[in-house]
Amino acid sequence: MSEIVVTDLAKSFAGQPVLRGVDLQLAGGRRTAVIGASGSGKTTLLRLIAGFETPDAGSVTIDGETVSSNRTFVPPHRRQIGYVAQDGALFPHLSVEQNIAYGLPAAQRRRRAGADRVRALLDMVALPADFARRRPHELSGGQQQRVALARALARQPVLMLLDEPFSALDAGLRAATRAAVATTLAEAGVTTLLVTHDQEEALSFADRIAVMRAGRFTQVGTPQQVYAQPVDRFTAAFLGDCVLLPATIDGGVADCLLGRIPVAGNASGAATVMLRPEQLVTRAAHPDGTAVAHPDGTVVATEFLGAEMKLTVDLAGTPVAVRQASVIGTALHSRVRIDVQGSAIAFPADLAGNGHPPP
Numbered sequence: 138m139s140e141i142v143v144t145d146l147a148k149s150f151a152g153q154p155v156l157r158g159v160d161l162q163l164a165g166g167r168r169t170a171v172i173g174a175s176g177s178g179k180t181t182l183l184r185l186i187a188g189f190e191t192p193d194a195g196s197v198t199i200d201g202e203t204v205s206s207n208r209t210f211v212p213p214h215r216r217q218i219g220y221v222a223q224d225g226a227l228f229p230h231l232s233v234e235q236n237i238a239y240g241l242p243a244a245q246r247r248r249r250a251g252a253d254r255v256r257a258l259l260d261m262v263a264l265p266a267d268f269a270r271r272r273p274h275e276l277s278g279g280q281q282q283r284v285a286l287a288r289a290l291a292r293q294p295v296l297m298l299l300d301e302p303f304s305a306l307d308a309g310l311r312a313a314t315r316a317a318v319a320t321t322l323a324e325a326g327v328t329t330l331l332v333t334h335d336q337e338e339a340l341s342f343a344d345r346i347a348v349m350r351a352g353r354f355t356q357v358g359t360p361q362q363v364y365a366q367p368v369d370r371f372t373a374a375f376l377g378d379c380v381l382l383p384a385t386i387d388g389g390v391a392d393c394l395l396g397r398i399p400v401a402g403n404a405s406g407a408a409t410v411m412l413r414p415e416q417l418v419t420r421a422a423h424p425d426g427t428a429v430a431h432p433d434g435t436v437v438a439t440e441f442l443g444a445e446m447k448l449t450v451d452l453a454g455t456p457v458a459v460r461q462a463s464v465i466g467t468a469l470h471s472r473v474r475i476d477v478q479g480s481a482i483a484f485p486a487d488l489a490g491n492g493h494p495p496p
Contacts, residue, residue: 139200139295139328140165141186146195148181155181157352158195163296168322168329170339173349174375179332182349183298186330187220188213199295219289219297219327223304226285227273233259233284234269240291258287262321278306279314286318290325297322299331303338315342336376340364348372365413366401370484373411378458380417384410386483394452395477404483411482414460419448422472439469450475 141163148156155178163169173179184190185205186197196206204211219240227236237255256266262283273281282302289297302318303311319342322329333339339346340360347357355372356363367373370381384393384407391400391410395417400410422433434452446463449456450473459475467473 141296141328141330142198143182143186144196144198146182146185146197147193148178148185148190149193155352156185156192159352159354161347161354161357163328163330164345165328166323166326167344168319168331168342169345169347170331170333170343171347171349172333172336172339172375174334177349178352179334179349180300183300183330183332186296187218187298188216217292217295219292219294221282221285221289221297221299221302223301227281227288229273231272232269233264233271233273233276236273236284237287237291240288254291255287258291261290261325262287263317277310279310279317282306282314283317286321290321290327294327297327297329299329301333301335302331304333304335311338312341318342340376348375350375366482367411370409370411373482373484378414378460380412380414380458381409382412382455382457383486384408384481384483386410391481391483394455395457395475398477399480400483401480402483404485407486408483409486411484412477414447414458416478417457417459418461418476418478419450419459419465419467419473420476422474433472433474436467436469436471436473439467 143159143161146156146159147154159182171179171182181190185192188205188211191210192205192207194207197204199216203209204216228239231239234255237258241254255269259266259268264280264283268280273284276284303315306314315338331339331342343360345357346360346363348355348363350371356368363372364376367376373379382393382395384391386400386404386406386408389400391398391408393410398410434450434457436448437451437456438449440447441463444463445460446465446467448459448461448467450459452475457475461467
């Protein structure tokens with residue numbers, strides 16, 4: 138299981154900085170996802186690690202060997218890196234067997250051992266052996282991506298790079314293919330780096346998440362950490378819906394529109410508190426209007442999402458997003474109160490935008 142270390146990596150195109158001193162450590166055998174919007178630099182990072190681009194500064198090392206720096210450059214084919222693109226990039230005129238065999242050493246492709254290896258790889262990506270004779274157009278999108286993964290694994294890579302490999306698939310197939318690929322890579326013990334703009338994909342696939350903005354990471358941590366404990370408002374909003382409310386914090390408790398809520402950390406004074414919509418639960422407002430800690434609100438919009446229902450509650454003129462189980466059945470225009478589960482995250486009140494602006 139190989140460890141990959143990216144140190145102070147920088148890259149510009151036509152004088153415009155794309156990566157700005159990026160540091161990242163990929164633990165051996167683990168899955169890391171870099172997530173960011175289009176143009177944030179995540180694909181450039183992938184291409185620098187693969188050897189498709191050369192860095193302006195910084196270095197990439199694999200198991201302690203420098204493969205990219207301002208003085209060293211190891212070409213892509215000598216880096217023992219597997220690469221799966223968004224569309225799979227299979228050869229349409231070759232069979233599945235021939236596509237996978239293309240990833241094998243040339244001397245092995247025509248021997249019996251090569252055919253045995255192809256069958257083993259098909260089994261590894263959960264495809265039947267009789268798929269070997271099919272052409273790519275005879276496969277579903279998810280099956281094509283599994284063949285592309287098998288071809289990349291044929292090289293016995295120490296690192297697998299996945300460049301938004303599931304984005305072209307429909308929602309149901311995307312989830313199933315993502316789970317199958319994650320299982321295959323875990324069983325093979327291959328260190329993996331996924332780049333994506335899909336929050337759900339990154340959170341469900343990876344052991345570690347790196348959120349990228351304007352060529353830098355805003356936060357690196359476990360999926361649970363970056364989702365539940367974002368370091369700034371940009372990271373919070375990029376990873377999912379969030380409720381942001383002005384508050385005054387004293388003694389670890391925020392006083393805000395939703396009442397008094399415990400706050401993680403040691404912030405105090407004026408702040409903006411962040412909650413995820415799933416932390417909020419509605420209940421029927423008290424019919425006689427007796428005073429309670431939480432004010433009444435009105436459900437002004439509902440969105441049915443299957444297992445969940447997304448509500449918008451007008452609370453004293455402020456729209457508040459709520460996600461709860463659809464079986465609760467809260468109706469449009471009903472009067473409700475909102476209970477809060479867990480604690481909030483506090484951000485400084487003077488950061489009115491999306492966290493710290495890029496340089």
